[in-house]
Amino acid sequence: MPHPINNTILLVVLASALLVYFRPARAAGVLYPQFYDFSCPQASDIVKSVVSKAVAKDARMAASLLRLHFHDCFVKGCDGSILLDSSGNIASEKRSVPNRDSARGFEVIDEIKSAIEKACPQTVSCADILALAARDSTVLTGGPSWDVPLGRRDSFGASLSGSNQNIPAPNNTFQTILTKFKLKGLDIIDFVALSGSHTIGNARCTSFRQRLYNNTGNGQPDFALEQSYAAKLRANCPRSGGDQNLFFLDPGSPTKFDNGYYKNLIALKGLLSSDEILYTQNQQTMDLVKHYAENQEDFFEQFAKSMIKMGNVTPLTGNLGEIRRICRRVNN
Structure with a gap:
């Protein structure tokens, strides 16, 4: 009759073998935060x-x-x-x-x-x-x-x-940008939340010049741009030249990640056309802009969810692709 201790040892060995066997299969197709816990914990x-x-x-x-x-x-x-x-x-x-x-x-x-x-x-x-x-x-x-x-x-x-x-462009129409999001499995809520990343950073004059001079066809500023704000922008974004001149996307708190971006849209001070259209061209996105402008906590919560969702857009996993030694070139 087999010794009970030997049976226990055998079960432990089998369980460990199964764990090792199945772990790569689970890791192959699914992203998870603990992926490097053993291979590169630092x-x-x-x-x-x-x-x-x-x-x-x-x-x-x-x-x-x-x-x-x-x-x-x-x-x-x-x-x-x-x-x-x-x-x-x-x-x-x-x-x-x-x-x-x-x-x-x-x-x-x-x-x-x-x-x-x-x-x-x-x-x-x-x-x-x-x-x-x-x-x-x-x-x-x-x-x-x-x-x-x-x-x-x-x-x-x-x-x-x-x-x-x-990649969504500053001058794309609302529907074009939404379509680009949907093609990546992202919905209209993700569109509004992820656009909130423009609460930090800068944009170049060339990215919004058309709003200052051309949209109406008569050289007047875009109707969806607050006029005094437009005048300030024109000072350093001329009709020609100055393409690379930089402007804060959120002049109120340009280096702080907050909900000021949405407050700017309501005030018609969204720098890029692709930003302001969230408030001026669709009722659902307008409602979300208003909500996030009033509730930063909800914006933060949705932004985190949408970033995780975007990070899951068709990743290469398992045996697909490679781990580059230098990010600028493939290993070969």
Whole structure:
């Protein structure tokens, strides 16, 4: 008759084997916050440390890092493709209209990746670094926190055409932007909440000039732009020239993540057309703008949910893609 202690040992061994066997299968298709708990437990701390240092040096960097994650996920999903430089058969997304002359923060991602590679070689993806940096940038500027689902892998290529076509543009119509969100599995609530990221950061003159001079066809400011605000903008955004001149998206609290963005929209002081249309062209989005302007807590809660949802847009997992050693180029 088998000894009961031997049976117990056998059961423990079998249970451990099953756990090891099934863990990769679960990890292969699902993102979860604990993905690096055993393989690189210091990853999150490294990201936070580098981002904190970068934002302390340049407050605008928080918005730039948040924007990189957005622009990555809207093209081929959250796969780190925006970080690739042009080489061989890769045409970099950095050259696209939405990114050229405005996407920044790549050196910060490089620094994070270098530090993580020293701690845990070829373990943490560049796509996951983008997702963590976006969360940390939000928190550092006073916004909400959330547990970032992890386990993304990096793409082997980029899509310059996808970057030009899929990223919402400042001059797109309401329906065009909503369609771009829906194509990524994001709904009208996500559209309003994620637009709230414009509570921090800057925009270039070239991104809103048409609102100051051209929309009505007679050289007058856009009717949906408060006139005294328009006059101030014209002072540094002339009819021609000054394309790269920068303006705060939320002049009231440009480096603080709060609900001031929505209050600006109600006052017709949304800098970009793609912002103001949330208040002027759709009843549902207008109601959400009013609600978030009155209730920052609800905005924060929905923003966190929508960021998690966006971060889950068609990630590469399991054996798809790779873990790049350097975020700017594929391993080959």
